[in-house]
Amino acid sequence: MMTPAATALGIHLRVLVEGPSTSAARVVVDAPVGAPREARAVLDLVAGPPRADVLTFEHEHIPADVLRQVQAGGTPVRPSPAALLHAQDKIVMRRGLTALGVPCPRWSELPDAAALTSFLETVGGEAVVKTSRGGYDGKGVRVVRSAAEVAEWFAAAGTGGPALLAEEKVPFVRELAVLLARRPSGEVRVWPVVETVQADGVCSEVIAPAPGLDPAVEQAAVQAALRIAEGLDVTGVLAVELFEVAGVDGAPGTVLVNELAMRPHNSGHWTIDGAVTNQFEQHLRAVLDLPLGDPAPRARWSVMANVLGSSLDRLTDALHDVVGADHGVRVHLYGKDIRPGRKLGHVTVCGDDLADVRARALAAAARLRGDFTS
Numbered sequence: 001m002m003t004p005a006a007t008a009l010g011i012h013l014r015v016l017v018e019g020p021s022t023s024a025a026r027v028v029v030d031a032p033v034g035a036p037r038e039a040r041a042v043l044d045l046v047a048g049p050p051r052a053d054v055l056t057f058e059h060e061h062i063p064a065d066v067l068r069q070v071q072a073g074g075t076p077v078r079p080s081p082a083a084l085l086h087a088q089d090k091i092v093m094r095r096g097l098t099a100l101g102v103p104c105p106r107w108s109e110l111p112d113a114a115a116l117t118s119f120l121e122t123v124g125g126e127a128v129v130k131t132s133r134g135g136y137d138g139k140g141v142r143v144v145r146s147a148a149e150v151a152e153w154f155a156a157a158g159t160g161g162p163a164l165l166a167e168e169k170v171p172f173v174r175e176l177a178v179l180l181a182r183r184p185s186g187e188v189r190v191w192p193v194v195e196t197v198q199a200d201g202v203c204s205e206v207i208a209p210a211p212g213l214d215p216a217v218e219q220a221a222v223q224a225a226l227r228i229a230e231g232l233d234v235t236g237v238l239a240v241e242l243f244e245v246a247g248v249d250g251a252p253g254t255v256l257v258n259e260l261a262m263r264p265h266n267s268g269h270w271t272i273d274g275a276v277t278n279q280f281e282q283h284l285r286a287v288l289d290l291p292l293g294d295p296a297p298r299a300r301w302s303v304m305a306n307v308l309g310s311s312l313d314r315l316t317d318a319l320h321d322v323v324g325a326d327h328g329v330r331v332h333l334y335g336k337d338i339r340p341g342r343k344l345g346h347v348t349v350c351g352d353d354l355a356d357v358r359a360r361a362l363a364a365a366a367r368l369r370g371d372f373t374s
């Protein structure tokens with residue numbers, strides 16, 4: 001999805017791919033095959049020819065020592081390994097955000113089961129336990145009432161597996177996300193705060209901007225994201241996922257930071273069709289330290305619906321029905337093999353009436369899943 005922006009800007013994009021049939025390899029001409037955990041593959045990627053001006057990435061699962069080797073060779077890595085660590089390790093993230101004074105749920109590191117038992121007593125008997133590394137889209141996350149419910153995680157941690165942390169289970173009103181971009185020289189641009197809707201721990205829908213958002217809550221969300229970007233020296237696109245929490249006794253609501261992603265993010269896919277400058281172009285501009293583009297929305301409302309799994313043999317079999325039923329829907333398919341619950345693509349609809357836009361986006365996604373009934 002970064003390729004059209006790179007082409008338009010005349011930027012040579014080279015991508016390390018897992019295999020010659022992967023989605024990126026189908027659209028990027030310069031796509032050597034290799035594993036991002038292998039230093040040699042990444043160093044060769046940067047060496048070219050031509051030699052890369054900057055290295056960036058689209059997921060967090062790259063060892064810091066590999067990125068440091070790239071830096072040592074004279075190629076900037078953006079965001080830096082030091083900043084990225086906060087998106088790779090949830091314990092490091094919580095420590096860093098707490099030090100910055102960013103509002104977070106109550107949390108605790110868990111050296112053993114006794115620590116979890118004590119934390120459960122503190123927060124009312126129920127908590128969210130997370131593996132510090134490797135989890136995403138609901139993986140590595142459990143809601144528990146006793147340490148026995150994550151006994152195998154403690155056992156794995158004791159033999160070199162990821163450490164564990166606990167967070168209070170927040171009684172949130174809804175989930176929000178702030179997407180921004182920051183360049184090395186310090187310029188920052190922020191897209192409208194959006195509402196995200198989850199299904200089984202996976203983002204299923206994004207509404208931009210978040211409807212009915214109290215201006216005080218919006219300001220708190222943006223200020224938290226700006227403090228993170230500047231405090232951690234993040235460059236490129238940063239996604240900050242938050243819980244909106246209701247106020248008490250008539251007080252205004254507030255936000256608590258849930259997760260971070262230092263890359264273009266699913267909560268920002270709506271910008272491809274709904275913003276003056278989409279997150280992929282903005283990320284390229286940011287990591288190359290070019291002036292950033294306008295993040296303003298093109299329409300009053302944009303709704304993105306993810307296609308999570310499908311009963312169809314090929315998603316393209318539904319294209320005639322999808323675009324025939326709604327000439328305003330924008331379809332983005334990722335070229336992935338179909339598996340239950342897998343993000344296979346997304347659709348976006350923009351317009352002036354939120355109820356209409358949302359209904360159309362959900363209907364188009366349902367057609368691509370093969371379960372549209374009316």
